[in-house]
Amino acid sequence: QSALTQPASVSGSPGQSIAISCSGTSSDVGAYDAVSWYQQRPGTAPRLILFDVSNRPSGVSDRFSGSKSGNTASLTISGLQADDEADYYCTSYTATSALDVVFGGGTKLTVL
Protein backbone atom coordinates (compact mmCIF):
# COMPACT_ATOMS: atom_id res chain seq x y z
CA GLN A 1 0.00 0.00 0.00
CA SER A 2 1.46 3.31 -1.08
CA ALA A 3 1.77 6.24 1.29
CA LEU A 4 0.30 8.66 -1.27
CA THR A 5 -3.03 7.89 -2.92
CA GLN A 6 -3.52 8.30 -6.64
CA PRO A 7 -6.44 7.17 -8.82
CA ALA A 8 -5.63 3.93 -10.61
CA SER A 9 -6.63 5.34 -13.96
CA VAL A 10 -7.84 8.43 -15.75
CA SER A 11 -8.70 9.01 -19.38
CA GLY A 12 -9.32 11.84 -21.77
CA SER A 13 -9.64 12.66 -25.43
CA PRO A 14 -7.04 14.49 -27.48
CA GLY A 15 -7.15 18.21 -26.85
CA GLN A 16 -8.87 17.90 -23.49
CA SER A 17 -7.40 18.60 -20.06
CA ILE A 18 -7.17 16.04 -17.31
CA ALA A 19 -6.07 16.17 -13.71
CA ILE A 20 -4.44 13.47 -11.57
CA SER A 21 -4.65 13.81 -7.81
CA CYS A 22 -2.09 12.76 -5.22
CA SER A 23 -3.44 12.65 -1.68
CA GLY A 24 -1.20 12.55 1.35
CA THR A 25 -1.24 13.83 4.90
CA SER A 26 -0.25 16.85 6.93
CA SER A 27 3.14 15.19 7.41
CA ASP A 28 4.06 15.05 3.75
CA VAL A 29 2.09 16.71 0.93
CA GLY A 30 0.38 19.15 3.26
CA ALA A 31 3.53 20.16 5.11
CA TYR A 32 5.98 20.88 2.29
CA ASP A 33 5.99 22.31 -1.22
CA ALA A 34 8.07 19.29 -2.20
CA VAL A 35 5.82 17.21 -4.43
CA SER A 36 7.25 15.85 -7.65
CA TRP A 37 5.68 14.06 -10.60
CA TYR A 38 7.10 11.48 -13.00
CA GLN A 39 5.92 10.26 -16.38
CA GLN A 40 6.64 6.67 -17.38
CA ARG A 41 5.81 5.68 -20.92
CA PRO A 42 5.51 1.93 -21.60
CA GLY A 43 8.84 0.17 -21.53
CA THR A 44 10.81 3.23 -20.48
CA ALA A 45 12.26 4.68 -17.31
CA PRO A 46 10.36 7.31 -15.32
CA ARG A 47 11.05 10.92 -16.22
CA LEU A 48 10.77 13.90 -13.89
CA ILE A 49 8.14 16.32 -15.21
CA LEU A 50 7.41 18.51 -12.16
CA PHE A 51 9.21 19.27 -8.91
CA ASP A 52 8.46 21.52 -5.97
CA VAL A 53 4.74 21.16 -6.80
CA SER A 54 4.74 23.20 -10.00
CA ASN A 55 8.25 23.67 -11.38
CA ARG A 56 9.10 22.11 -14.72
CA PRO A 57 12.59 20.85 -15.57
CA SER A 58 14.09 22.18 -18.75
CA GLY A 59 12.54 20.55 -21.80
CA VAL A 60 9.22 19.61 -20.23
CA SER A 61 6.18 20.95 -22.04
CA ASP A 62 4.22 23.76 -20.40
CA ARG A 63 1.13 21.63 -20.98
CA PHE A 64 2.11 19.98 -17.69
CA SER A 65 1.27 21.99 -14.60
CA GLY A 66 1.00 21.30 -10.90
CA SER A 67 -0.82 22.64 -7.89
CA LYS A 68 -1.49 21.80 -4.27
CA SER A 69 -4.35 22.38 -1.88
CA GLY A 70 -4.11 21.14 1.67
CA ASN A 71 -2.95 17.53 1.68
CA THR A 72 -3.66 16.95 -2.02
CA ALA A 73 -1.46 17.77 -4.98
CA SER A 74 -2.60 17.67 -8.58
CA LEU A 75 -0.99 17.23 -11.96
CA THR A 76 -2.88 18.82 -14.86
CA ILE A 77 -2.17 18.00 -18.47
CA SER A 78 -3.75 20.36 -20.96
CA GLY A 79 -4.16 19.86 -24.70
CA LEU A 80 -3.94 16.10 -24.26
CA GLN A 81 -1.86 14.32 -26.90
CA ALA A 82 -1.54 10.67 -27.81
CA ASP A 83 2.01 10.43 -26.48
CA ASP A 84 0.86 11.62 -23.05
CA GLU A 85 -0.48 8.11 -22.58
CA ALA A 86 1.67 6.81 -19.74
CA ASP A 87 1.80 6.02 -16.05
CA TYR A 88 2.22 9.00 -13.74
CA TYR A 89 3.69 8.84 -10.24
CA CYS A 90 3.86 11.44 -7.48
CA THR A 91 6.32 11.63 -4.61
CA SER A 92 6.61 13.93 -1.63
CA TYR A 93 9.19 14.85 0.95
CA THR A 94 8.33 13.82 4.48
CA ALA A 95 10.17 14.46 7.72
CA THR A 96 8.48 11.62 9.57
CA SER A 97 11.21 9.09 8.87
CA ALA A 98 14.86 8.92 7.89
CA LEU A 99 13.80 7.81 4.42
CA ASP A 100 12.13 11.21 3.81
CA VAL A 101 10.36 10.29 0.59
CA VAL A 102 6.95 8.75 0.01
CA PHE A 103 5.53 7.46 -3.26
CA GLY A 104 2.14 7.32 -4.89
CA GLY A 105 0.94 4.08 -6.42
CA GLY A 106 0.75 5.49 -9.93
CA THR A 107 -2.03 6.48 -12.32
CA LYS A 108 -2.47 5.11 -15.81
CA LEU A 109 -3.51 7.79 -18.26
CA THR A 110 -5.34 6.57 -21.34
CA VAL A 111 -5.78 8.91 -24.29
CA LEU A 112 -8.99 7.86 -26.00
Next chain:
Amino acid sequence: QVQLQESGPGLVKPSQTLSLTCTVSGDSISSGDYYWTWIRQPAGKGLEWIGRIYTTGRTNYDPSLRSRVTISLDTPKNQFSLNVSSVTAADTAVYYCARAGVGEQNYFDSWGLGTLVSVSS
Protein backbone atom coordinates in the same frame (compact mmCIF):
# COMPACT_ATOMS: atom_id res chain seq x y z
CA GLN B 1 24.25 16.35 -18.23
CA VAL B 2 24.40 13.45 -15.80
CA GLN B 3 23.77 9.96 -17.17
CA LEU B 4 23.28 6.70 -15.29
CA GLN B 5 23.55 3.15 -16.61
CA GLU B 6 22.68 -0.05 -14.78
CA SER B 7 24.55 -3.28 -15.45
CA GLY B 8 24.55 -6.79 -14.07
CA PRO B 9 23.18 -10.30 -14.56
CA GLY B 10 19.67 -10.58 -15.90
CA LEU B 11 19.05 -13.92 -14.25
CA VAL B 12 19.71 -14.89 -10.64
CA LYS B 13 18.92 -18.19 -8.93
CA PRO B 14 16.72 -18.27 -5.84
CA SER B 15 18.59 -17.89 -2.55
CA GLN B 16 21.58 -16.30 -4.31
CA THR B 17 22.68 -12.66 -4.28
CA LEU B 18 21.58 -10.13 -6.87
CA SER B 19 24.35 -7.68 -7.71
CA LEU B 20 23.95 -4.59 -9.88
CA THR B 21 26.18 -1.64 -10.68
CA CYS B 22 25.22 1.86 -11.73
CA THR B 23 27.83 3.77 -13.72
CA VAL B 24 27.51 7.53 -13.51
CA SER B 25 28.84 9.99 -16.07
CA GLY B 26 28.62 13.76 -16.11
CA ASP B 27 28.77 14.06 -12.32
CA SER B 28 30.98 12.84 -9.50
CA ILE B 29 29.32 10.54 -6.99
CA SER B 30 31.81 11.64 -4.33
CA SER B 31 30.91 15.31 -4.44
CA GLY B 32 27.77 17.36 -4.59
CA ASP B 33 24.66 17.19 -2.47
CA TYR B 34 22.99 14.09 -3.86
CA TYR B 35 21.70 10.69 -2.90
CA TRP B 36 22.45 7.85 -5.31
CA THR B 37 19.37 5.66 -5.22
CA TRP B 38 18.06 2.26 -6.25
CA ILE B 39 14.39 1.80 -7.18
CA ARG B 40 12.70 -1.28 -8.59
CA GLN B 41 9.48 -2.02 -10.42
CA PRO B 42 7.91 -5.48 -10.60
CA ALA B 43 6.10 -6.14 -13.83
CA GLY B 44 2.79 -4.29 -13.97
CA LYS B 45 3.32 -2.66 -10.59
CA GLY B 46 4.44 0.65 -9.17
CA LEU B 47 7.82 2.00 -8.15
CA GLU B 48 9.47 0.57 -5.02
CA TRP B 49 12.22 2.54 -3.31
CA ILE B 50 15.01 0.19 -2.23
CA GLY B 51 17.64 2.43 -0.71
CA ARG B 52 20.21 5.15 -1.27
CA ILE B 53 23.73 6.21 -0.50
CA TYR B 54 25.02 9.71 0.10
CA THR B 55 28.30 11.05 -1.23
CA THR B 56 29.84 10.41 2.20
CA GLY B 57 28.82 6.75 2.11
CA ARG B 58 25.91 7.09 4.53
CA THR B 59 23.08 4.75 3.57
CA ASN B 60 19.34 4.43 4.10
CA TYR B 61 17.32 1.32 3.26
CA ASP B 62 13.64 0.48 3.01
CA PRO B 63 12.75 -1.24 6.30
CA SER B 64 11.22 -4.24 4.54
CA LEU B 65 14.48 -4.92 2.67
CA ARG B 66 17.07 -3.67 5.17
CA SER B 67 18.20 -7.12 6.29
CA ARG B 68 19.02 -8.19 2.71
CA VAL B 69 20.23 -5.02 0.98
CA THR B 70 23.63 -3.36 0.78
CA ILE B 71 24.45 -0.27 -1.29
CA SER B 72 28.04 0.86 -1.71
CA LEU B 73 30.13 3.45 -3.55
CA ASP B 74 33.13 2.84 -5.81
CA THR B 75 34.38 6.39 -6.16
CA PRO B 76 37.43 5.68 -8.39
CA LYS B 77 35.10 4.11 -10.95
CA ASN B 78 32.31 6.63 -10.30
CA GLN B 79 29.91 3.76 -9.68
CA PHE B 80 27.56 2.65 -6.96
CA SER B 81 26.28 -0.84 -6.43
CA LEU B 82 23.35 -2.79 -5.08
CA ASN B 83 23.44 -6.23 -3.48
CA VAL B 84 20.26 -8.07 -2.51
CA SER B 85 20.86 -11.36 -0.75
CA SER B 86 18.65 -14.45 -0.44
CA VAL B 87 16.54 -13.49 -3.43
CA THR B 88 13.17 -15.02 -4.25
CA ALA B 89 10.80 -14.68 -7.16
CA ALA B 90 9.38 -11.60 -5.45
CA ASP B 91 12.64 -9.80 -6.22
CA THR B 92 12.04 -10.14 -9.98
CA ALA B 93 11.73 -6.61 -11.28
CA VAL B 94 13.20 -3.88 -13.43
CA TYR B 95 15.87 -2.19 -11.33
CA TYR B 96 16.60 1.50 -11.81
CA CYS B 97 19.35 3.67 -10.42
CA ALA B 98 18.59 7.36 -9.99
CA ARG B 99 20.00 10.59 -8.57
CA ALA B 100 18.07 12.47 -5.92
CA GLY B 101 18.63 15.73 -4.13
CA VAL B 102 18.75 16.17 -0.39
CA GLY B 103 16.04 17.26 1.99
CA GLU B 104 13.07 18.89 0.33
CA GLN B 105 14.93 18.67 -2.98
CA ASN B 106 14.75 14.86 -2.88
CA TYR B 107 13.17 14.44 -6.28
CA PHE B 108 14.76 12.04 -8.76
CA ASP B 109 16.10 14.21 -11.55
CA SER B 110 18.11 11.62 -13.47
CA TRP B 111 17.38 7.94 -14.06
CA GLY B 112 19.09 5.02 -15.70
CA LEU B 113 17.31 3.08 -18.41
CA GLY B 114 16.65 0.19 -16.05
CA THR B 115 17.67 -3.44 -16.14
CA LEU B 116 15.42 -6.46 -15.81
CA VAL B 117 16.45 -9.01 -13.23
CA SER B 118 14.62 -12.32 -13.11
CA VAL B 119 14.90 -14.71 -10.19
CA SER B 120 14.46 -18.25 -11.40
CA SER B 121 16.17 -21.62 -11.18
